[in-house]
Amino acid sequence: MRDLKHLQYFEDLLQQANNALVAQAKADGKVCVAYTCENVPEPLLNLDRAVSIRLTAPHTGSLDIATYYMTALLCEPSRALLERAIEGGFSFADCVITPDGCTMMNRAVENMELLQTMGKDNPHFFHEYMEIAFKNSENDVNLAVLQCKNHILTPLQENYGIDVSDASIRKAVEDHNRLCRLIRAIGDFRKEEKPRITGYEFHVLCLASYVCPKYLILEKLEETLEELKTREPDERSYRARVLLVGSEVDDSGLVKLIEECGAFVCCDRFCFGSYPGRTEILLKDDEDALTQVCRHYVQNCQCPRMMNQEKVYSRKQYVADLAKEYCADGIIYEQVKFCDPWAYERMLGASMLQNDFGYPVLSVDRPYNIASSSGQMRTRVQAFVESIEIKKLQRGGKA
Amino acid sequence: MKTVEKVVNPVRRAGEQSPGKIYSEKLKVRSRREWRGVKDTLYDYTRWLYLMSVLGRFILVPRNVKGFFRYRWMMSYLFVPHGMDKFTIGLRDEALRIAHTSFNFVIADVTQAIANCFRGDRRVGNDVAYSDSCVITDENSMVTFMMGFDKEKVHTILREVPTMFASNIFHQFNVMHYLDVAQLNGIPGDVCPMPEAEAGISIDDDFCVLGCCAVQNNTTCDGSLMGNGIIAKRLEREYGIPTFQLATPLRHKEPDVMDYAAEEIKKAIAFVEAHTGEKWNWDIYFQAAKRVNDATRCRIAQMEINSTPYPQFFGAAFSLYNDTNYMGNSGRDPQFVKVDHKLLELAERGYKAKRMYAKEYRHRAIVWGVQPQYNIDMLYWLVQCWGVMPLTDMLSVINTDMIAEEDTPENREQAYRDMAMLNMEMIMRNHTHGGYKVLLDDLWELCEKMNADIAIMWEHMSCKALTGLHGMFEEQARERGIHIMWVSHDLCDPRVFTRQAIRDQVNKYMRTVMREEPLDPSLEELPDNEAW
Amino acid sequence: MLKKLAKIPLILLGIALGFFVITFTIYMFNLDMKATSLLAPWLEKWYNHLDRKQYL
Numbered sequence: 009m010r011d012l013k014h015l016q017y018f019e020d021l022l023q024q025a026n027n028a029l030v031a032q033a034k035a036d037g038k039v040c041v042a043y044t045c046e047n048v049p050e051p052l053l054n055l056d057r058a059v060s061i062r063l064t065a066p067h068t069g070s071l072d073i074a075t076y077y078m079t080a081l082l083c084e085p086s087r088a089l090l091e092r093a094i095e096g097g098f099s100f101a102d103c104v105i106t107p108d109g110c111t112m113m114n115r116a117v118e119n120m121e122l123l124q125t126m127g128k129d130n131p132h133f134f135h136e137y138m139e140i141a142f143k144n145s146e147n148d149v150n151l152a153v154l155q156c157k158n159h160i161l162t163p164l165q166e167n168y169g170i171d172v173s174d175a176s177i178r179k180a181v182e183d184h185n186r187l188c189r190l191i192r193a194i195g196d197f198r199k200e201e202k203p204r205i206t207g208y209e210f211h212v213l214c215l216a217s218y219v220c221p222k223y224l225i226l227e228k229l230e231e232t233l234e235e236l237k238t239r240e241p242d243e244r245s246y247r248a249r250v251l252l253v254g255s256e257v258d259d260s261g262l263v264k265l266i267e268e269c270g271a272f273v274c275c276d277r278f279c280f281g282s283y284p285g286r287t288e289i290l291l292k293d294d295e296d297a298l299t300q301v302c303r304h305y306v307q308n309c310q311c312p313r314m315m316n317q318e319k320v321y322s323r324k325q326y327v328a329d330l331a332k333e334y335c336a337d338g339i340i341y342e343q344v345k346f347c348d349p350w351a352y353e354r355m356l357g358a359s360m361l362q363n364d365f366g367y368p369v370l371s372v373d374r375p376y377n378i379a380s381s382s383g384q385m386r387t388r389v390q391a392f393v394e395s396i397e398i399k400k401l402q403r404g405g406k407a
Numbered sequence: 408m409k410t411v412e413k414v415v416n417p418v419r420r421a422g423e424q425s426p427g428k429i430y431s432e433k434l435k436v437r438s439r440r441e442w443r444g445v446k447d448t449l450y451d452y453t454r455w456l457y458l459m460s461v462l463g464r465f466i467l468v469p470r471n472v473k474g475f476f477r478y479r480w481m482m483s484y485l486f487v488p489h490g491m492d493k494f495t496i497g498l499r500d501e502a503l504r505i506a507h508t509s510f511n512f513v514i515a516d517v518t519q520a521i522a523n524c525f526r527g528d529r530r531v532g533n534d535v536a537y538s539d540s541c542v543i544t545d546e547n548s549m550v551t552f553m554m555g556f557d558k559e560k561v562h563t564i565l566r567e568v569p570t571m572f573a574s575n576i577f578h579q580f581n582v583m584h585y586l587d588v589a590q591l592n593g594i595p596g597d598v599c600p601m602p603e604a605e606a607g608i609s610i611d612d613d614f615c616v617l618g619c620c621a622v623q624n625n626t627t628c629d630g631s632l633m634g635n636g637i638i639a640k641r642l643e644r645e646y647g648i649p650t651f652q653l654a655t656p657l658r659h660k661e662p663d664v665m666d667y668a669a670e671e672i673k674k675a676i677a678f679v680e681a682h683t684g685e686k687w688n689w690d691i692y693f694q695a696a697k698r699v700n701d702a703t704r705c706r707i708a709q710m711e712i713n714s715t716p717y718p719q720f721f722g723a724a725f726s727l728y729n730d731t732n733y734m735g736n737s738g739r740d741p742q743f744v745k746v747d748h749k750l751l752e753l754a755e756r757g758y759k760a761k762r763m764y765a766k767e768y769r770h771r772a773i774v775w776g777v778q779p780q781y782n783i784d785m786l787y788w789l790v791q792c793w794g795v796m797p798l799t800d801m802l803s804v805i806n807t808d809m810i811a812e813e814d815t816p817e818n819r820e821q822a823y824r825d826m827a828m829l830n831m832e833m834i835m836r837n838h839t840h841g842g843y844k845v846l847l848d849d850l851w852e853l854c855e856k857m858n859a860d861i862a863i864m865w866e867h868m869s870c871k872a873l874t875g876l877h878g879m880f881e882e883q884a885r886e887r888g889i890h891i892m893w894v895s896h897d898l899c900d901p902r903v904f905t906r907q908a909i910r911d912q913v914n915k916y917m918r919t920v921m922r923e924e925p926l927d928p929s930l931e932e933l934p935d936n937e938a939w
Numbered sequence: 940m941l942k943k944l945a946k947i948p949l950i951l952l953g954i955a956l957g958f959f960v961i962t963f964t965i966y967m968f969n970l971d972m973k974a975t976s977l978l979a980p981w982l983e984k985w986y987n988h989l990d991r992k993q994y995l
Contacts, residue, residue: 081874115843119878151667353633436975
């Protein structure tokens with residue numbers, strides 16, 4: 009296929025957290041709200057002059073300093089973020105809002121606060137920690153509403169004069185939905201038998217939508233969607249279509265590696281992927297927008313730490329439904345090393361998707377930066393692709 | 408660096424002076440029991456007789472024999488007397504009596520819990536009517552939501568306590584099998600081994616199966632929350648036992664989580680009512696609340712005694728009792744009140760007599776973090792070997808606030824918030840979660856209040872909440888002039904750090920940093936890596 | 940008859956003394972735990988041979 013016109017542009021934006029668009033947003037007088045977890049309602053971080061920037065640490069190498077503070081036993085993303093914060097990589101942030109979701113990420117941000125890695129010259133800078141929902145009940149919606157009021161809206165209003173009115177929230181949701189529709193429409197091309205977009209390309213676009221100010225990328229995403237409508241797919245077909253499920257994938261190299269092994273990543277269901285992160289929020293007029301946004305996040309959350317059994321089972325059903333919708337031949341459950349929630353979810357998910365839903369499953373752990381152990385991962389994926397092919401042959405199908 | 412005044416014991420200890428000599432390299436147990444002088448040896452002997460009678464009475468029931476041969480973890484309970492020996496190393500006088508009083512009570516409680524499990528267990532006793540009156544809860548769970556139920560009609564079964572938690576204390580290798588099972592089935596080896604072992608027990612089908620319903624809790628960490636999902640799946644889908652997940656907020660110091668937590672308690676109570684057919688009784692609740700307050704007052708008094716130069720409460724036996732009382736009991740059983748007061752009486756007597764339990768106390772320590780289950784007796788060793796007096800451990804630093812205990816319409820609403828508060832502030836999570844202040848600042852405050860010069864940091868390798876602040880502990884301890892001694896372990900997997908490897912970390916620190924010699928060199932290296 | 944009755948305390952004392960001597964010997968020399976140690980390997984084998992329905 010011909011290269012996408014803006015792919016290089018988006019790839020460049022992923023090279024560092026403080027990318028060109030973040031700098032532009034700062035120059036535009038925006039308030040950069042840094043965050044670390046998908047469970048924080050994103051539109052609420054994009055009210056008025058506020059723009060959300062998800063913290064990432066591309067090209068992570070040495071983690072020496074963060075390892076001193078957090079030991080080698082915490083997950084690499086949490087240490088990578090702390091290392092990058094200590095290096096000054098997040099100096100653009102005007103505040104950090106993080107939920108007490110997974111313990112390790114919470115500790116990473118606490119270390120950032122204690123070490124005063126950000127906001128030294130900004131008297132309005134603040135850190136906020138939120139409690140987030142554990143279940144998909146109305147009690148959890150009430151909790152989310154209160155937490156968002158106390159830890160997002162009030163601090164943003166008091167420190168930066170952000171308009172947190174109902175109208176402002178509705179406007180932010182509208183913008184959010186526009187982005188979601190774009191990403192989903194682009195992602196829909198992955199359903200095709202001969203897809204017009206690779207899993208890698210989609211991952212770059214989707215990740216950019218989290219780490220860049222949204223208002224600055226919409227135009228190029230729209231152009232990309234138009235370009236895809238007429239893009240000629242490759243003639244060669246993939247050996248297997250796989251659905252990628254698990255911890256956050258901040259390194260597009262992982263998706264690239266999987267696709268180099270002959271698989272096509274037809275769908276993504278990981279933290280900060282397009283499922284469920286890029287699902288539109290449908291607002292009604294008869295209820296305040298904040299409650300509706302919170303309900304959306306509580307009900308649609310697929311985080312493994314949602315603990316009621318209904319959610320535990322429905323997460324696997326959700327994966328199975330996606331696999332069906334995107335015609336996946338197999339599922340890769342991946343977990344970044346030392347991530348406790350995904351360690352258990354990977355085990356149960358792999359077992360249920362295999363035994364209850366009949367999908368071939370590869371269950372792997374991986375480093376944050378795949379370049380540090382790409383050989384092992386390549387071997388695992390190659391073997392998985394071959395096993396899918398063999399199964400297809402055994403069923404009398406075409407390999 | 409901060410220093411504390413050395414306190415020298417003017418009295419020579421009766422009996423054995425070097426208890427390290429009774430450890431045996433060849434045997435997995437000690438070559439003989441400790442000679443403590445006539446009076447204390449006879450006392451220890453009578454307590455041993457009592458333990459044997461408890462175990463004997465248990466095994467005389469046929470269904471218990473059946474259960475013994477069905478469940479692998481039951482093997483651990485053969486070593487209860489050995490466990491008692493571990494918890495009384497070098498002890499005399501009041502400390503010996505405190506250890507026995509608390510430990511024997513815990514043993515009686517655990518034995519009863521096993522007997523209850525076997526009675527209702529579908530594979531063993533299969534007493535259906537009894538099983539239908541049982542509610543299963545987590546090992547690490549506060550049972551406040553059961554405080555208002557008549558305990559003669561609704562039975563709370565902390566199924567994981569005898570199966571995993573207690574059994575690992577008596578037999579250090581006991582959970583290795585379950586960890587292997589869990590890892591064979593795909594859980595990585597880097598998660599906390601306690602919930603991992605519990606998940607392994609479930610996968611290995613080695614839990615008793617009973618109860619009309621189960622209540623789970625996101626107790627201490629991401630691992631325990633996630634492990635519950637695996638256990639609940641088997642309970643629900645294979646055994647048809649409905650489970651309720653009682654969500655407990657993590658940021659327990661923030662007032663804006665209280666309404667949520669209280670509502671969850673209401674839901675848990677409604678769930679238990681629906682499945683047991685029993686109604687919540689406010690009279691029973693407020694009686695239990697009075698007992699909770701009484702236990703709290705005793706705990707505050709204990710802490711005060713330990714803040715003096717002559718601490719009386721230390722070691723695993725006492726902290727295990729505290730755990731059982733605070734979490735597993737939550738004021739439901741009046742027997743605990745008597746034991747609480749007896750323990751306090753003993754401690755006051757010891758304090759008045761300025762009783763010491765080593766030749767000298769050189770250092771005063773706060774023990775922070777989570778102790779290794781398979782080396783839980785190490786606090787006694789610290790006193791005897793190095794004269795380091797552990798004033799309190801993190802798991803014993805729990806709620807000191809009183810809860811509403813009079814039955815009024817306002818207090819009934821307040822009661823849900825009290826239960827929620829206790830639930831949120833359950834052992835371990837009250838410090839490992841809720842923001843860095845409860846983990847860091849609370850430690851320094853305790854060092855100040857109890858005049859400690861050392862913070863002994865149990866660094867449980869897989870406890871991400873604790874290790875996540877490793878560097879901050881180092882830096883803040885330096886700023887305050889507090890010695891910080893890191894002691895790594897892997898909670899219940901002795902393959903990662905053996906008992907001696909744990910002790911060696913202390914030995915090295917004491918010799919190289921403190922430049923001290925042990926009080927009792929016979930204890931510095933002990934051949935107990937292979938012991939039960 | 941009285942003579943017989945008078946012996947009862949002595950018999951009881953003898954039983955108590957015997958009980959004390961035996962149990963104290965077991966206690967002091969840790970014979971209970973030493974015997975248990977011998978039992979443990981056999982029990983391990985027993986538990987290993989039991990069929991389990993290992994299932995997630």
